[in-house]
Amino acid sequence: MAAPLSDGERRKQISVRGIAGLGDVAEVRKSFNRHLHFTLVKDRNVATPRDYFFALAHTVRDHLVGRWIRTQQHYYERDPKRIYYLSLEFYMGRTLQNTMVNLGLQNACDEAIYQLGLDLEELEEIEEDAGLGNGGLGRLAACFLDSMATLGLAAYGYGIRYEFGIFNQKIVDGWQVEEADDWLRYGNPWEKARPEYMLPVHFYGRVEHSPEGVKWVDTQVVLAMPYDTPVPGYKNNTVNTMRLWSAKAPNDFNLQEFNVGDYIEAVLDRNLAENISRVLYPNDNFFEGKELRLKQEYFVVAATLQDIIRRFKSSKFGCQDPVRTSFETFPDKVAIQLNDTHPALSIPELMRILVDVEKVDWDKAWEITKQTCAYTNHTVLPEALERWPVSMFEKLLPRHLEIIYALNQMHLDRVAALYPGDIDRLRRMSVIEEGDCKRINMAHLCVIGSHAVNGVARIHSDIVKNTVFKDFYELDPEKFQNKTNGITPRRWLLLCNPGLADVIAEKIGEDFVTDLSQLKKLLDFIDDETFIRDVAKVKQENKLKFSAYLEEHYKVKINPSSMFDIQVKRIHEYKRQLLNCLHAITLYNRKSDPSKSFVPRTIMIGGKAAPGYHMAKMIIKLITSIGEVVNNDPYVGDKLKVIFLENYRVSLAEKVIPAADLSQQISTAGTEASGTGNMKFMLNGALTIGTMDGANVEMAEEAGEENLFIFGMRVEEVEALDRQGYNAREYYDRIPELRQAIDQISSGFFSPRDPGCFRDVVNMLMHHDRFKVFADYEAYIKCQGQVDQLFMVRAVPSHGEAGGHGHGSAGRSGGSWTERAPSYTRQHCCGVGQGEAGFDMSAAPITAFNPEGCLAGTL
Known part of the structure; x- marks a missing residue:
């Protein structure tokens, strides 16, 4: 955890959240003590840190109540x-920090809590x-x-x-x-x-x-x-x-x-x-x-x-x-x-x-x-x-079943009138699916019962x-x-990365907080060395802070100058955490080859598996097993680490995303509907390696495709491969590094105490892989090589704290840092021009x- 600001630093800090007035600070302190006494029935002798959190939460909530009531009255009147x-x-x-940010209370609360001898960050961490x-x-x-x-x-x-x-x-x-x-x-x-x-x-x-x-x-x-x-x-x-x-x-x-x-x-x-x-x-x-x-x-x-x-x-x-x-x-x-x-x-x-x-x-x-x-x-x-089975509806919601049948009949009568004799079309479009178990197709019900359907x-x-x-x-x-x-830039920039928000506000003002299209103004500063250094400094500070967090919680020493390569999302075959695993193994196998450049990386993968999803749980076990081998190999040292981020959730995302250098968005083209994590990483200055899937497509348009690392099959190529027939063994036989990695998983190299542990994973990849991991392996490894090359390019000459690798740069061609700086200036939420959260x-x-x-x- 970062050291608290000194009294002088606290007062001279100017940010997009504004400076706290002395009256506001006094009012917060008074309200805090009142809630500790009257709401929580405690004094400072017996109060716990959780009591202090609740006292602060109630203090902040007090500022909401009047506005809340007036808003609802206003809606009633208008x-x-x-x-x-x-x-x-x-x-x-x-909710605590988000409420303070949106009400402009954060600095007043920070100062009041500091004066009370407490630490605001520690109290924020108590909230569930x-x-x-x-x-x-x-x-x-x-x-x-x-x-x-x-x-x-x-x-x-x-x-x-x-x-x-x-x-x-x-x-x-x-x-x-x-x-x-x-x-x-x-x-x-x-x-x-x-x-x-x-x-x-x-x-x-x-x-x-x-x-x-x-x-x-x-x-x-x-x-x-x-x-x-x-x-x-x-x-x-x-x-x-x-x-x-x-x-x-x-x-x-x-x-x-x-x-x-x-x-x-x-x-x-x-x-x-x-x-x-x-x-x-x-x-x-x-x-x-x-x-x-x-x-x-x-x-x-x-x-x-x-x-x-x-x-x-x-x-x-x-x-x-x-x-x-x-x-x-x-x-x-x-x-x-x-x-x-x-x-x-x-x-x-x-x-x-x-x-x-x-x-x-x-x-x-x-x-x-x-x-x-x-x-x-x-x-x-x-x-x-x-x-849903019709029989379940019949028992639980009998009247709704009647209504659905009647609506479906109206719908099918209309289809039959427009397409006479097309029985197959009627079957495809029915809300009721016939068969051994009659079912209600809820998506069809939604389409016929709505005036608008959106992807x-x-x-x-x-x-x-x-x-x-x-x-x-x-x-x-x-x-x-x-x-x-889209995403809200309050939580996903202002709240989780105040340092970057301040650097941006200093250059273009504060309007970007509610209008991300304002970030285009940063293009005027791509040759501004001071700005580039400030942005790089913020990233390095975020990495140092997250490294300390990992060391405290995982007892793993992290190299904060390494590339923070991060994939955090639910564990699912279509999101292809397995492709990430194969890259980690490939990097590990290259460690002793002097002809292969070895850029220090800390690969972090996080996410939850549905409790009944066997393959997803096996993927987690594989990630942790690879980490066990890699992280304990003295030859590798701090050049490569593989860490599984336990219990990934919103509050952990707020820590890891600002520290990321590389964002992995590598689903099989045509499977990820959109993605919003991709936008959060981009808004916080990470580069994206990904397929042309979901909102990666719009992100590439907004930031310029040359500013993302795009690889792999497009949707049309995936469909063509489906028609042709995907044969995983062809890739296994043809690509030596892929074969080596799969053989290691299969032989128990990463699970010596249980050599057959990953039998199901290998069997799936070789014979039943709907998401074609091997088909994109070669392009992925090559693209990751381009990531390495770019990371080795230094930022502006190191000046102490702003040194490190060019983790904010973009593009894949040569040239100076400033020529590639648009990654920081143009990469933003794809909701630009679409109102808040990409919602037009x-x-x-x-x-x-x-x-x-x-x-x-x-x-």
């Missing part, structure tokens, strides 16, 4: 169109991550909430308040072991329970048809208790809401089914209902068809839609009556964005409410539903697409149109859009909406 972002995952990470997500999908949701608040949009995030988030990963003897993430054990200072808005959610039961309409009766009721978390915009006084639902059993749950003697058993059975919000399913890009998961999906949808309709009806603006009675204007006031298919039940649930409860005509209800809902597709991998990077959106939903695209081409993912609000799939109507900053 009645803007509201955006409802429905997601089963919100990967929020920590809110790990309510698996990876990119959940983190995207979190970034969108920050961005929509910063844009002043009337936006709400709706999800589940999981008691246990994504598991904590421990590495024991090289293997992943999962531990429960009891993140709420000590309480959550940011949330506010709202029992007055508790709502019933129904399951099971049966459907009654009568002349008065349709009724869903004899249901089992579970209550949804909302917990609200404030989402502050950046210095604009807007504070939006993330509302997460927690499952509660009603007081009479199961009691009517038992006699008095079974009272204890009945009360214990309340857990059956409350299990719905107990734990996040730890699967990323993989569908697990468990009934509890379907319950979670309906639970969040049913509670949220009741809330949306209550808010729609009660808004007073532009309506003579105190309560809206007509749903004609519903799509003008409500936009529901479905984050993947997990909230797909919003479509039949909205239909059920409109038709059965509100007595809206079926056809009119269908138009309202389609105009209200929009769908974001996150993957084209077949194993990730949700396909999350241009290449992904093209694949969606040309393959996955080709028939649907031919039917309704105007529905299909692209919205390339002018053509957003959440229906057209005028941001100017939100009056950001006028609350």
Whole structure:
């Protein structure tokens, strides 16, 4: 951990976060002591570091409350169109520092805590991550909430308040072991329970048809208790809401089914209902068809839609009556964005409410539903697409099954009229998949029930149109859009890399914090040696700080002048951590060859494997086993290290990303929908080695392809290889270094105590590799050689702290450092020109909406 600033350094520090006024510091100290006394009931004699964290969190939260209430009052008065972002995952990470940054409080808090004899960084480290997500999908949701608040949009995030988030990963003897993430054990200072808005959610039961309409009766009721978390915009006084639902059993749950003697058993059975919000399913890009998961999906949808309709009806603006009675204007006031298919039940649930409860005509209800809902597709991998058994729906949600059948019939009638006699097309486009086990294709339901469907990077959106939903695209081409993912520059630059943010602000001002296109102004400074040195100095300081962290937590001595070569993301075959492993082995095998240049590297790989994903767990074991051999070879010394970063999560990402020299984004072309880690690394001045996949394509366009290390097959070449037939042995036989690496893995060189340990990995690579690792091996190794050559080029002449290798340079040709400096000046989030987080609000799939109507900053 970095040494705290001296009193003098603290006062002379000028940054984009502003200088703290003495009054602000005094107010923070007073509020801190008040919360320690009255909220935590402690004094300084018995208070623990965790008490100090909670006192500070409550102090900061106090600054949110007034803004939060005024924002919601403002929305009520103005009645803007509201955006409802429905997601089963919100990967929020920590909240304290982000809130201080967005409210401009960080320096005041830092000074106040320092005056109290405490260390702000140490208190920040105490906060638990809110790990309510698996990876990119959940983190995207979190970034969108920050961005929509910063844009002043009337936006709400709706999800589940999981008691246990994504598991904590421990590495024991090289293997992943999962531990429960009891993140709420000590309480959550940011949330506010709202029992007055508790709502019933129904399951099971049966459907009654009568002349008065349709009724869903004899249901089992579970209550949804909302917990609200404030989402502050950046210095604009807007504070939006993330509302997460927690499952509660009603007081009479199961009691009517038992006699008095079974009272204890009945009360214990309340857990059956409350299990719905107990734990996040730890699967990323993989569908697990468990009934509890379907319950979670309906639970969040049913509670949220009741809330949306209550808010729609009660808004007073532009309506003579105190309560809206007509749903004609519903799509003008409500936009529901479905984050993947997990909230797909919003479509039949909205239909059920409109038709059965509100007595809206079926056809009119269908138009309202389609105009209200929009769908974001996150993957084209077949194993990730949700396909629920009809039998499960029949038992759990009988009325929704009827509605889905009716919607599907309308849809197929339309297709049949446009394509008469094309039975195969009807089969391909049906929401109901026939077979031994009839299934509901949730992606098809989302497409027919939404007015807009978007992929999350241009290449992904093209694949969606040309393959996955080709028939649907031919039917309704105007529905299909692209919205390339993005990131919030507050957390992913200002918060995690304040040194770099300060260097940039000194040159171009602070507007880049909310408009990343401003970074183009840095092109004026590519020949400015002072600027280049300052940027290099920040990178080296970040590397030194992270080296100290690794030494403390991993007991491994890191060479901070080595290239920090980093791949952090979920462990999955398509992300090809195995290709990275083969490069590490190849480098290790070259250690004794004097003809091969050996540039010092610290290879770090981090990420969690789904608990039931055998191959992913084997990949982790292989990484740790390679590290065991390499890191203990005295001949290698500090020239090569291979480290597995345990328990990768948002708060660890905030440490590792600013320290990275090389970002690995090496998925097989056509498999990574977008990626957002790639953008975080680029925004923090790392160079990218990657395939032309996902958002790497737009990043290459923005930064100039010459400023990335692009290698490997393109999508068309992958498809051609599929048609031709991929034969891994051809590459194994032809490439000596590849054969040597595979033979070492196979023979037990990296697992001497269990020589057959990696039999399954080798068998998969040789005979069942869907992601064609060997096909890109040669190009990857060659490209990594170009990375080495560039890293050996010195930066501007070393002046003490700014020395080291040219880890910030870009391009692959010769020439001076300054000729290649655009990597630092042009590499930025691919959301440039697309509003916050790459989200183009002018053509957003959440229906057209005028941001100017939100009056950001006028609350």
